[in-house]
Amino acid sequence: MKTLTRIFISCLLPMGLLLSCEPEATSDKAGIAVESISVEGSSHEIYIAGSVQLTASVLPENATDKRVAWMSTDESVATVDGGGLVTGVARGTATIRAITLDGAKVATFAVSVLKPAVPDKPGEISGDIEDFN
Numbered sequence: 001m002k003t004l005t006r007i008f009i010s011c012l013l014p015m016g017l018l019l020s021c022e023p024e025a026t027s028d029k030a031g032i033a034v035e036s037i038s039v040e041g042s043s044h045e046i047y048i049a050g051s052v053q054l055t056a057s058v059l060p061e062n063a064t065d066k067r068v069a070w071m072s073t074d075e076s077v078a079t080v081d082g083g084g085l086v087t088g089v090a091r092g093t094a095t096i097r098a099i100t101l102d103g104a105k106v107a108t109f110a111v112s113v114l115k116p117a118v119p120d121k122p123g124e125i126s127g128d129i130e131d132f133n
Contacts, residue, residue: 004127007077008115015128017044020092020108024117028042029100031064031065032060032062032063032064033063033064033102033103034058034059034060034063034065034066034100034102034103034105035059035060035063035096035102035103035105036058036059036083036116037056037057037058037059037068037105037106037107037108038056038057038107039055039056039057039084039096039098039107039108040057040109041053041054041055041109043059044048044109044112045111045112045113045114046078046086046088046111046112046113046114046117047087047088047113047114047115047116048088048090048091048113048114048115049087049088050087050088051085051086051087051132052085052086052111053082053083053084053085053086054070054080054084054085054096054098054109055084056068056084056098056107058100058105063102065101065102066100066102067100067101067102068084068098068099068100068101068103069082069098069099069100070082070083070084070096070097070098071096071097071099072086072094072095072096072097073094073095073096073097073125074093074094074095075089075094076089076090076092077089077090077091077092077093077094077111078094078096078111078113080096084096084098085109086109087120088111088114089113090113091113091114091115092112092113093110093111093112093119094110094113095108095109095110095111096108096110098113103111
């Protein structure tokens with residue numbers, strides 16, 4: 001399948017003349033579209049300042065463009081970098097989204113960020129469990 005791309009470039013020169021050109025590029029590469037994406041991680045719960053590595057699987061395996069963009073629905077709770085590493089920022093929940101750049105397929109992964117238990121004295125944890133969640 002051939003695709004034809006036309007680019008229009010125009011600019012106004014100092015003397016009021018308009019310069020315009022129309023280069024053309026053709027490509028014989030049809031490409032194989034992404035059909036689905038899924039996300040996996042070792043845990044849905046992390047602590048503040050803790051992290052979990054997520055992995056996106058794009059199908060079919062021979063898709064032409066398997067690149068993925070990552071985003072968090074609440075960066076005040078959890079952030080995610082370009083490689084899928086999620087880091088807990090504050091207590092709460094966030095949804096991490098992996099979005100394919102080919103076809104805009106989306107997969108989600110829910111993350112709960114927990115406050116770590118802090119003992120009153122070294123070697124001792126006291127209080128209600130609710131105090132630590």
